[in-house]
Amino acid sequence: MTEEQQPHTQLTTAINTDSAVIVGDPARVDKAAKLLDEVQEWAFNREYKSVIGTYKGKRILIMSTGIGAPSAGIGVEELHNVNVNKVIRVGSAGAMQSGIGLGELIIGEGVVRDDGLTQKYVPGIYPAVPSFKLMALAHKYAPQAVYGIIRSHDGFYMDDNAKNEAFWSSKGIVGADMESGALMTIGRQRGMETLSILNNVVLYEGDLAAGVNDLVNGDDLMAQGETASLKLALDILSDHSLEED
Numbered sequence: 001m002t003e004e005q006q007p008h009t010q011l012t013t014a015i016n017t018d019s020a021v022i023v024g025d026p027a028r029v030d031k032a033a034k035l036l037d038e039v040q041e042w043a044f045n046r047e048y049k050s051v052i053g054t055y056k057g058k059r060i061l062i063m064s065t066g067i068g069a070p071s072a073g074i075g076v077e078e079l080h081n082v083n084v085n086k087v088i089r090v091g092s093a094g095a096m097q098s099g100i101g102l103g104e105l106i107i108g109e110g111v112v113r114d115d116g117l118t119q120k121y122v123p124g125i126y127p128a129v130p131s132f133k134l135m136a137l138a139h140k141y142a143p144q145a146v147y148g149i150i151r152s153h154d155g156f157y158m159d160d161n162a163k164n165e166a167f168w169s170s171k172g173i174v175g176a177d178m179e180s181g182a183l184m185t186i187g188r189q190r191g192m193e194t195l196s197i198l199n200n201v202v203l204y205e206g207d208l209a210a211g212v213n214d215l216v217n218g219d220d221l222m223a224q225g226e227t228a229s230l231k232l233a234l235d236i237l238s239d240h241s242l243e244e245d
């Protein structure tokens, strides 16, 4: 643990909180900040934009980590270095099953680690699983969400994506993103409690690029899903049952 400024995120222990929400897109940090009181901008270096505020009286950091496992992994390590031990990712995802609507929340009960980074941390047979406590709180606040195993991958534009997604869908995977595996694997190695809440922006077998564009352009269902996912993370982290931790 260190009071030194972290080299990428520019966090220090002066953030003075044990809880963080991480998002991919720096613009999502500003959306989250609107849900907080007493907001203080902390830093914006590379892809890591951070603000701190309070939600129902609980001090919480919001930070972006950019796209992909390596930058998320750096973010998680630097959060650990400044004493954050509860981290919820609020991301966007593509549905891997039909029947999951746009803007519905997908919550990872575990992650298929189809990324490169976490394989270097620990062999692929090691499971990427969320915190039981944070998951129990997710069920309390969002019993209607889609719960299941998700898949984190490295390649948004790969030639064999459709084939790989059909395979993982046939194994019951419910959604795809790029960072949840890194969060849960690295977080678990460092003794952190983690969870991943994803806003569905692409229907199963839908157009991936169009879905992500719709999110950027503020399509209603996706904007509502984004706000709901942020609120859910904040409700969980501010729940009084976590106070004794």
Ligand SMILES: O=P(O)(O)O[C@H]1O[C@H](CO)[C@@H](O)[C@H]1O
Pocket: 023, 024, 025, 066, 067, 068, 090, 091, 092, 093, 156, 176, 177, 178, 179, 212
């Ligand atoms: O919206 P975010 O949190 O960035 O999450 C998803 O969106 C990006 C791809 O468009 C990847 O980072 C993926 O995990």
Ligand SMILES: O=c1cc[nH]c(=O)[nH]1
Pocket: 092, 093, 094, 095, 176, 177, 178, 201, 202, 208, 212
């Ligand atoms: O299908 C999707 C949508 C968003 N992000 C992903 O990683 N995959």
